[in-house]
Amino acid sequence: MIRFDSVTKSYPGQTRPALDGVTVEILRGEFVFLVGASGSGKSSFLRLILKEEKPSAGRIHVLGQELRTISTRKIPYFRRSLGVVFQDFRLLPNKTVFDNVAFALRVIGKSRGYIQSAVPETLKLVGLDGKGKRMPHELSGGEQQRVAIARAIVNKPQILLADEPTGNLDPVTSAGIMTLLERINASGTTVVMATHEAGIVDQMQRRVIELSAGEVVRDERSAGYAVAGDGLGGDAESVDEGAVPADRAAAALAAIGTDAAADEQPDAEPDADGETGADGDVRADGDVRADGDARADGDSRAEEASAVAAAESAPEATVQSAAPKVSADVMRDAPPLYTEPEERDDVTDEAAEITAAATMPIEPLPGAEAGEPDAEPDAGPPGRPASPAGAKSAHLTLAERLGLRSPAGPRAGDDEQEVGPVK
Numbered sequence: 001m002i003r004f005d006s007v008t009k010s011y012p013g014q015t016r017p018a019l020d021g022v023t024v025e026i027l028r029g030e031f032v033f034l035v036g037a038s039g040s041g042k043s044s045f046l047r048l049i050l051k052e053e054k055p056s057a058g059r060i061h062v063l064g065q066e067l068r069t070i071s072t073r074k075i076p077y078f079r080r081s082l083g084v085v086f087q088d089f090r091l092l093p094n095k096t097v098f099d100n101v102a103f104a105l106r107v108i109g110k111s112r113g114y115i116q117s118a119v120p121e122t123l124k125l126v127g128l129d130g131k132g133k134r135m136p137h138e139l140s141g142g143e144q145q146r147v148a149i150a151r152a153i154v155n156k157p158q159i160l161l162a163d164e165p166t167g168n169l170d171p172v173t174s175a176g177i178m179t180l181l182e183r184i185n186a187s188g189t190t191v192v193m194a195t196h197e198a199g200i201v202d203q204m205q206r207r208v209i210e211l212s213a214g215e216v217v218r219d220e221r222s223a224g225y226a227v228a229g230d231g232l233g234g235d236a237e238s239v240d241e242g243a244v245p246a247d248r249a250a251a252a253l254a255a256i257g258t259d260a261a262a263d264e265q266p267d268a269e270p271d272a273d274g275e276t277g278a279d280g281d282v283r284a285d286g287d288v289r290a291d292g293d294a295r296a297d298g299d300s301r302a303e304e305a306s307a308v309a310a311a312e313s314a315p316e317a318t319v320q321s322a323a324p325k326v327s328a329d330v331m332r333d334a335p336p337l338y339t340e341p342e343e344r345d346d347v348t349d350e351a352a353e354i355t356a357a358a359t360m361p362i363e364p365l366p367g368a369e370a371g372e373p374d375a376e377p378d379a380g381p382p383g384r385p386a387s388p389a390g391a392k393s394a395h396l397t398l399a400e401r402l403g404l405r406s407p408a409g410p411r412a413g414d415d416e417q418e419v420g421p422v423k
């Protein structure tokens with residue numbers, strides 16, 4: 001599904017490659033954590049999969065295609081099989097929740113009827129039923145990340161890439177997001193997630209690929225964040241930053257198990273202190289709220305009770321071993337989070353034709369590819385100052401970053417428009 005063969009990635013002006021001779025294969029349906037110290041190459045790895053960057057050496061195959069053979073014009077079509085979630089959510093601030101998710105479908109030309117059914121279904125799946133009319137700023141961080149995940153999966157991608165998706169969230173809200181990602185994976189989507197969060201990796205016991213200075217130094221199945229004493233210390237401090245005492249973690253989990261009413265209040269109003277009361281955040285004042293983040297999946301009380309017990313019996317006085325309450329058994333038995341579109345797609349024949357036409361690969365005009373696909377400019381990553389060679393990428397619209405529109409496509413106001421299919 002994803003294969004790196006001796007891949008090296010060097011950025012202009014850097015003495016050391018970001019990735020150095022990486023050979024790795026990720027199979028269909030796997031859940032893979034990418035771990036490693038800051039700067040070890042995790043984001044570069046993900047950007048290479050997305051073809052946001054090209055390797056300096058080596059080959060990358062994704063979904064059976066060698067990425068070098070995909071021309072720039074075809075990248076948006078390739079990326080429709082990939083969903084992406086970022087640490088900072090990247091929602092359109094002036095669009096409702098519904099429109100943020102619908103955006104991903106409108107850009108690829110889905111019919112209005114399809115959008116009207118697919119968006120609410122997806123919002124329900126991520127635990128945001130009834131919140132479609134909210135604006136992003138009216139949501140908690142965990143809820144905003146759920147919107148971003150809904151946007152990433154509404155198009156039923158085969159692969160979901162997540163770059164620090166819990167990086168801006170408190171431990172309990174993070175646990176809810178992980179539950180969601182695990183269920184997306186359980187329904188068949190391959191998930192590759194870069195993270196610094198030792199507690200989450202330790203709890204989930206999935207495949208771990210560890211990078212150090214651009215090299216794969218560990219590739220282990222059913223593993224934790226670090227091999228005991230291996231000195232993955234570069235991240236230990238940042239992991240600890242979010243840690244809260246075990247008693248507060250236990251309190252947070254207890255709140256999830258007991259405050260059932262919170263789930264039934266999709267429109268909980270902000271408190272007098274300005275904080276939304278149902279967001280699951282462990283607040284600075286020690287209060288704990290519950291938004292269903294960790295139980296949108298209908299977890300049983302017994303499971304929650306055992307999570308609380310685990311939290312209470314945690315030997316270390318940190319939340320790292322307590323907060324992520326995702327249990328592999330529970331996830332294995334969980335029903336699929338979403339079904340394939342064919343099973344419930346009620347689009348009309350006419351709409352299906354429009355969609356088919358809109359998503360049909362475009363053959364480039366003779367000479368349009370100006371030589372090899374590799375001749376495209378080196379794209380810089382989102383959120384980082386672009387290198388001179390990658391200056392173009394600094395102007396990518398959201399649609400382009402999400403891989404829904406060709407960087408060569410129309411420009412002004414793309415992020416703001418209700419755009420149609422790529423022509």
Ligand SMILES: Nc1ncnc2c1ncn2[C@@H]1O[C@H](COP(=O)(O)OP(=O)(O)OP(=O)(O)O)[C@@H](O)[C@H]1O
Pocket residue numbers: 011012014017018036037038039040041042043044045380381384385386387390
């Ligand atoms: N566009 C760029 N131009 C130049 N150097 C870059 C660029 N992007 C990344 N790098 C460098 O490549 C190396 C790997 O960066 P990368 O972002 O992939 O690491 P990371 O493991 O994701 O780090 P973090 O955990 O801090 O996000 C770093 O030395 C970084 O400075």
